[in-house]
Amino acid sequence: MVTEQHDRSLEVVDIPINMGPQHPSTHGVFRMVLVLDGEVCKDVIPHIGYMHRGGEKLMEAMDFRQGIGYCDRTEYLAQFSAELGYVMAVERLMELEIPDRAEYIRVILTELNRLSSHFMFMGAFGIDAGVFATSFTYAFPQREYIQELFEEVTGDRLMYAYFRVGGLAWEVTDNFVQRVHEVLVHTRQGLRDLDELLTKNEIFMVRCQGIGAFTADQAIAYGLSGPMLRASGVPWDLRKDDPYSVYDRFTFEIPVGNHGDVYDRYLVRLEEMRQSVNIIEQALEQLPAEGPIVAEKLPRRLRTPPGEVYSKVEAPRGEWGVYLVSKGGDKPYRLKMRSPSFCNLSALREMCIGQFMADAVMILGSMDIVLCDVDR
C-alpha cells in the first residue's frame, strides 16, 4: 500500500518579541519590539514616550529661573550640562557678561558631572555585557564621591539648580578646591580599576567588538553626536569646535574610535573621562581665588529682549541644545530642547538589524540613553 506523500517542509515565520518597557537593560521605560528570525534581529520597532511630561510646553509657562529646575529633570544624569545649555541661551539673549570665576566653577562642575555620568555608563554597560555587578560596584563608589561633592556645593544630590542666569546661585564652599582634588584621587583610582577589569579582558572584547558598527558617513547621516559620533571616527567635539564658556583656555584631546563598534564607544568614553580629569586639573589651577560669581547689573526680575537663540553644549551624551524664542518679557515664547539621547536612539534600528538578539542589548547599552532626555 502506498501512503500519500505530504509536503513536510515547515513554514518559517519571524517572531516579534516585546522587550520593555519594564526591563532592566532598557535603562528606563523604553519599549522595543524585536522581530526575530531564529536569534537574528530582522527588524526593531522602538516605542518611546512613556516618560513624556511636556517639559518644553511647561517651561513656556515658567520664568527663566523656574525653568532651570525642569532642565535638571530632563537630563538627570548630566544636570549641570543641561542647566548650562539653558542658562547660556538666556544669557546670550540678554547679552550678559559672566565673571571669570563663575565660568571656571561651571566648567569644573560640568566636567565632574561628565565623570559621574560616564561612571554610570561604565557600571551599567558592564551589566549589559554580562560582567554583572562587578563593574557596577567599581563605578558607583567613585560616582558617589563626586555626588557628595555636588551635595556639599549645591545642597541637593540630583536636582542641583545651581547655575543661574548671570552666574551661580551661591558661592562654592570654602574648601572647594581641596575637595575637588580629593575627589579626583578617587576618580583616577576608579578609572584604573575599570580599565584593568574590562578593557583587555578577552571575554569582554569578544562580546563587544564588531557589533553595532557605524561608519562615519552613517553616523553623520543619522545626526549622532557625542561619544557615539566620535567612536565612528569623526573628531567632533563642541568644546573644541565651537568653544563655549572658557573651554578655549584648556588643552585637551578628543578621543576618536576606528571601527565605530560598541567596544570603541566604551574606549572613547574611558578616554574622555581621563581628558575630563585633565581639564578639571587645569581649571583648578586657573581658577581665580576671588571675584564675583554673578554678572553685574543683573535685574531682580529677568526679562529678555525679543529674539531667538540656539545654544549648544557638549553634554556627556552629545550635543545638548536649547532653542529659545522670546517675544520679550520674563518667559520664553517657545523652547525646544535638542536632546542627544533622542537623536542617538534614532540609529538603533539600523544598528540592530542583522545582529543577534543578545547584541541588541549591548547596542542599546552602548548608546547610554537617558529616557527622560528622549521623551522630555
Next chain:
Amino acid sequence: MIGILRSLTQVVRVIGRKPVTIQYPEVHREIPNRDRAFPILLWDAPIDEPYCTGCHACERACPVECMTVVMKDNPKHATGESKRRKIIDEFWIDYGRCMRCNICVEVCNFEAIGMNNTWAGHELSRYDRKELVMDLDMLMSQSKAGKVDPGLRA
C-alpha cells in the same frame, strides 16, 4: 587569557579595600550644612513669633504651586511688642508637590523660610498623600524647638 587573569587580579586586589557602605537605618550619614530638604518656616525667638508676614512672595514664585498663604493683622503690633504689622495666619506646603528648588528661600524678603538641613526633612514617608500637606504648626515646630539652622538663606 592574559586579560582574564588581569581582571581576576584586579578583583582580588579590590577585596582588601574597606567597604564604603553604611548600614542606613541604624547609622545616619552626616549631611552637609547646605542640604536642601523640604522648606520650613523659621521662628523669631526673641519676639516669640514667626518671621513670616504672609507676603505671598514665595507662593507666587513657586514653580509647582505647592504653597498656600493666608495673612492676618498682627495682634502683637497693636501692643507694641512687635514691629510686624502683618503676620502669617495659615500656611500650607504640599510636600508631595514640592520639588525643592530653593526659589521660595531666594525670593523671601524676611528670611522667614529655609530649607530643612536635618534628617527630619528627609525621612518623611507617610501612608497617605494627604498627610504630606503640612500646616503652619508642622512647618514651624522644628525651628521653634531650635532643632534646625538652614545653611542656605536668601
